[in-house]
Amino acid sequence: MENYSCKDLHKIDTSFKHTNMLKIFLLGFVIYNLGYTMSLTANAIYIICDLMRLIGVILIVISSIKLIVYRFDNLYLKIMYTFYMLWLLAVVFRGLKLEYVFIKNLFFNPAGIFLYCTPLILLIPKPPKFYKLIFNVTIILAIFFIIHMVWELAEFLNTTNDISRERFDTYVKALGLPCGFLLMTFKYQPKRNRIIALVVISITFLFVIYRARRGLIFMSLIIFIFTFLMFIYHNKRKIALIIFSFITGSLLLVYTINASKILDSKLLTRLNERGTEDTRSGVEDWFYNDMKFKDWVIGRGMSGMVAAPAFIDKNSDTPGYRTGVETDYLTIILKGGIISLGLLLLIAIPAIIQGLFLSKNTLSKAAALWILLWLISIYPSTVTLFTLNYTLVWIAIGICYSKLVRNMSDEVLKEYFINPSKNI
DSSP states (O other), X not given: OTTOOHXXXXXXXXXXXXXXXXXXXXXHHHHHHHHHHHTTSTTOOXXXXXXHHHHHHHHHHHHHHHHOOOOOSOHXXXXXXXXXXXXXXXXXXXXXXXXXXXXXHHHHSTTSHHHHHGGGGGXXXXXXXXXXXXXXXXXXXXHHHHHHHHHTHHHHTOTTOHHHHHHHHHHIIIIITTHHHHHHXXXXXXXXXXXXXXXXXXXXXXXXXXXXXXXXXXXXXXXXXXXXXXXXXXXXXXXXXXXXXXXXXXXXXXXXXXXXXXXXXXHHHHHHHHTTOOOSHHHHHHHHHHOOHHHHHHOSOTTOOEEEESSXXXXXXXXXXXXXXXXXXXXXXXXXXXXXXXXXXXXXXXXXXXXXXXXXXXXXXXXXXXXXXXXXXXXXXXXXSSSHXXXXXXXXXXXXXXXXXXXXXXXXXXXXXXXXXXXX
């Protein structure tokens, strides 16, 4: 929607060919992500997972060629986005290697080439039907998140298994957390979507507490807070009742915790143990020591690596070499330097301002909050990957820069998202 007039949107929205291409693109996206997450399971059948990702790659590439149009109505975005994409192109070419394993990972790993292609989704014309499709994709991935959690429940309850920890984190970021966007846009969601999204985020929150994944706890809490803010936005006349309910609920929660001594339960034991544990500064110290001035400015390219302890141990004196670190903004700098991070911020921050303060609908404000969530999350976690979580960031950027979308009323958007006659 971001670069088109209402008349253009109507033509695109009713275009059979464009709708089919969008469906093919998103089908490829879903197949690719499911192939990747399935490859992480304990008894993965890798040939099937690789085949799924290959099919996903083919569908994404073919549909993207048909869909992408270089067109902007915002001059600032056009300039900054063009510079950013040219810089990412240089980052990719600086890191290319003609090796089979590297080429395979380049296409099959969410940290590979498709990570750098994710901003291209900004160039796909997005009629209202596109966002309804995105909502449906989020629900599909959420259902697979629940399946993974049930299927591997015993493993995820084992907090000492490092492999299950990495697998769990991937499932949450790739399949579960995007439901937060559905919660923020609850006004447009049917009851089914609201229930699934709330269940998934709640399950995620309980498990990240149990496994003491502090970064994910922080991200989950932010999602709940942003959803609450959106709820207040939609209920301005009931603000006193909401505040009273919030205070009452908080007092009841404090009483329940003290009465049941829940803080002594197994659910929070590991979180208490890791609450003040420093698992990051050692890795960051190695990172700072290994990076030279040139590396800080332009990075080391797509395949750049940095010296850091092979395991998170601040006392380690034997570094390994990593393709990135848990502090995501440092990984962005490692690959493309401060130039890459700076251009990204110059695009993202104005988008947040326009979405929050220069918009008239929930979609734009939720989009701005989703970008803000990502910016907040790049310190405590790794969230910049070719997943729906990060793809939504660029979809949100397009929404926030579109004057047409920002000025649409909630009533008009609800017609597209909820009214059965508008469904595809």
